[in-house]
Amino acid sequence: MFKSKQDTNNGDVIRKVAIGAAITAILGYIAGILTAPKSGRETRQDIKDKAVETYSAAEKQLKSLHTELTDLIDEISDRISSFTNRKDVSAALDKGRDAKQKAREVLSMLHDGETDDKDLKKAINDATKAIEHLREYLKK
Known part of the structure; x- marks a missing residue:
């Protein structure tokens, strides 16, 4: 302990x-x-480019997490009858499905330009936690 x-x-x-x-x-x-010794226009463009790059990296990470979550959910769903604690596994699957749905919604909002950093960070965090939780059941 x-x-x-x-x-x-x-x-x-x-x-x-x-x-x-x-x-x-x-x-x-x-x-x-x-x-930096740049004009205001160049500096603003640099900031804009960096923001786009950061959002693209976060989007790529969220897509990867969404795919991994889908694979884990499918694998555990196929093997659920082999688990002794099916009730706990079902609860973990539900949380995983919720995180997957939230990730999908945030990705859609991101493409439409309707999301902010908080939503994106929360979706990444929730998906990461769900993946870790589901992996624990696969180890058993």
């Missing part, structure tokens, strides 16, 4: 360090752009 708590704490620390590093990198990039 102590080990799993320690593993959870290590995961939290790693996650916080990664988030801190990402924020620092973004702030450094912004500071570099704002102090």
Whole structure:
């Protein structure tokens, strides 16, 4: 029991360090752009290009998570009769299906230009958690 708590704490620390590093990198990039010897028009274009690049990377990640979730859901659905704790597995499948549906909705909204960072981050986070949870059942 102590080990799993320690593993959870290590995961939290790693996650916080990664988030801190990402924020620092973004702030450094912004500071570099704002102090660069470019015209305002060029700077705005650079910011726009970086935003498009970031959204494209997030969209690609969400598509990948959606595909992986689909594969896991199909695999577990095919093997559900072999699990001893079918009720728990069914609950995990429902959560996985919900995360998959949310990812699909956010991808559609992203293509229509109707989503924001919060929706995108939440969909990625939910899909990642659902995948981790479903993988636990496949290990058993």
